[in-house]
Amino acid sequence: MHIVIVGTGAVGTILGSRLQATGQCHITAVCRSNFEAVRHNGLKINSDHFGNSVFKPDYVASSVEDATNQDYSFDYIIVCTKALPALTNTVDLIRPLVSSNTSIMLIQNGIGIEDDCIQHFPQNPVFPAVIYIMCTQLSPGEIECSGQVRLIIGANRLKGVVDDHELRFERDQKHCERIRELFNIGGIDAVLTDQIQGYRWLKIVWNASFNPVSVVSGGCDTVEMLSQPETADLLCTIQHELWATGEAVTGQPLPLIPGTRSPEELCRATLKLPAYKPSMLHDYLNKRPMEHEVILKNPLELARKYKIHIPHVETVYALLVLLEKKNNRSNSNKDNA
Known part of the structure; x- marks a missing residue:
């Protein structure tokens, strides 16, 4: 083959x-x-x-x-x-x-x-x-x-x-x-699986929370984010918003697999793993483009279509795009120096 x-x-x-x-x-x-x-x-x-x-x-x-x-x-x-x-x-x-x-x-x-x-x-x-x-x-x-x-x-x-x-x-x-x-x-x-979109949304619940928050928090890894109660609460809130959007879009409950049956379980399972810096943070630190369009913008547009209110996702997305623009400007200024 x-x-x-x-x-x-x-x-x-x-x-x-x-x-x-x-x-x-x-x-x-x-x-x-x-x-x-x-x-x-x-x-x-x-x-x-x-x-x-x-x-x-x-x-x-x-x-x-x-x-x-x-x-x-x-x-x-x-x-x-x-x-x-x-x-x-x-x-x-x-x-x-x-x-x-x-x-x-x-x-x-x-x-x-x-x-x-x-x-x-x-x-x-x-x-x-x-x-x-x-x-x-x-x-x-x-x-x-x-x-x-x-x-x-x-x-x-x-x-x-x-x-x-x-x-x-x-x-x-x-x-x-x-x-x-x-x-x-x-x-x-x-x-x-015959529920591939459900599994894709389940991964978005993790990706669209930990990835942008790692960047807007100033470069925190998973353990640092979850060890701070206020940030852990923010992550769970974002995940609940995405979970609801995924279920609305797919028209059925998201798949239940051990350790990911709720945002709270997902955060607890993540905290048990070694400290990890999400890929979006690596891209930001290395001044590479971030995947915010497919990870955040597309879910946001679907949420609006299905009339799901996800204000915390909107906020981190707005901050992330702003930071990327500033990051790109600083990189451009360095190249022109």
């Missing part, structure tokens, strides 16, 4: 390496900033669960166009880039890789990330996934990963979006099951 990973950072590296380990997948990795390091030395992986290894993709591409310079088409495109619609259009990015037999799997944060792909590739299975992973790219050629990786995969129910929504759901779910089996063989805890 031919699979291309678009965005071979920390997440893309772990997923690509586990699929390659099955012995059933030929992996093409699209690497941009880390192309030279990966082409010459592969990617060193330090993992307390999978063991230490070096991942050498079967083909290392410097761009999407480079990845197409092969004599085969791709069965799966796995997109692991950050979702930054204002800067990168995922449809345009992957279009050269898509053929009639290609399935598109989006492993990105946020709500509504798959909508454009569904619209532009109506004949191709398009499905988002939810990943729970603790990993980071220490350098352009080295990845650190802690613990097991959990992946939740499922097709969208497109009732009201396409006429043959049930047939499309069944078709896409078969392609989800096919890749799920491969991830399981590769040692990843991958499960199939």
